[in-house]
Amino acid sequence: MSEAQEGGNAATDPRPIRLRDALRQARIEAADRTGVVVDLRDAEVARLEILSDALDPLFAQIPDSVDLFDRGLSQGETPRLWIDVVAHVVMGRDKRIYRFVQDTRFGRMVLAESHEVGVMVQAVTGYVARRMIERERALVVTPATGEVGKRRFGGLLMFVIGFVAGAAALFGVALLAALRNL
Numbered sequence: 666m667s668e669a670q671e672g673g674n675a676a677t678d679p680r681p682i683r684l685r686d687a688l689r690q691a692r693i694e695a696a697d698r699t700g701v702v703v704d705l706r707d708a709e710v711a712r713l714e715i716l717s718d719a720l721d722p723l724f725a726q727i728p729d730s731v732d733l734f735d736r737g738l739s740q741g742e743t744p745r746l747w748i749d750v751v752a753h754v755v756m757g758r759d760k761r762i763y764r765f766v767q768d769t770r771f772g773r774m775v776l777a778e779s780h781e782v783g784v785m786v787q788a789v790t791g792y793v794a795r796r797m798i799e800r801e802r803a804l805v806v807t808p809a810t811g812e813v814g815k816r817r818f819g820g821l822l823m824f825v826i827g828f829v830a831g832a833a834a835l836f837g838v839a840l841l842a843a844l845r846n847l
Contacts (some may be wrong), residue, residue, distance in 0.1 A: 679712050706744060708711050709756045713738055713746040716754060716763060733796055748789055748794065752776070765789065 717738060724736055734749045746754040752767040757778065763785045765777040777788030 705760055709744045709760055710740055713744055716782055716785055717746055719786050734772055
């Protein structure tokens with residue numbers, strides 16, 4: 666009877682079966698991995714915040730009239746410290762190296778990589794300076810576009826005059842040919 670009772674008790678025993686044990690263990694492992702991923706992401710964000718704080722003096726020197734730069738920290742799947750619309754700092758695969766990248770129409774270009782905040786501050790400072798020079802050049806060229814517009818209008822005017830003269834000449838030749846046939 667003891668074997669029958671034990672067999673009967675085993676069927677009604679509330680202990681989890683092996684699959685339940687395996688599922689519970691898998692859930693625990695997944696939670697542990699998620700915790701590690703969250704810890705790594707928090708470490709990335711913390712390192713990017715340190716760099717952002719080191720860049721505060723640089724961005725304080727940029728005049729308010731220059732609206733090229735919009736620094737901010739995005740905390741998505743891959744945390745990024747945005748410098749402007751096309752450039753950002755992201756942590757490398759080892760989560761200890763800073764990687765300053767710029768998105769171009771030809772793909773992503775790495776501008777600088779370093780473990781040190783000071784090196785990255787210098788790289789971002791150089792990038793900001795280059796972007797400000799590009800902006801100044803673009804603003805200087807803008808008034809000259811009025812002259813380009815005048816040249817374009819002059820070219821269009823010459824085209825119209827040439828078209829009218831050609832049409833008149835063609836009409837004249839057709840008229841002479843018609844008069845000769847009469």
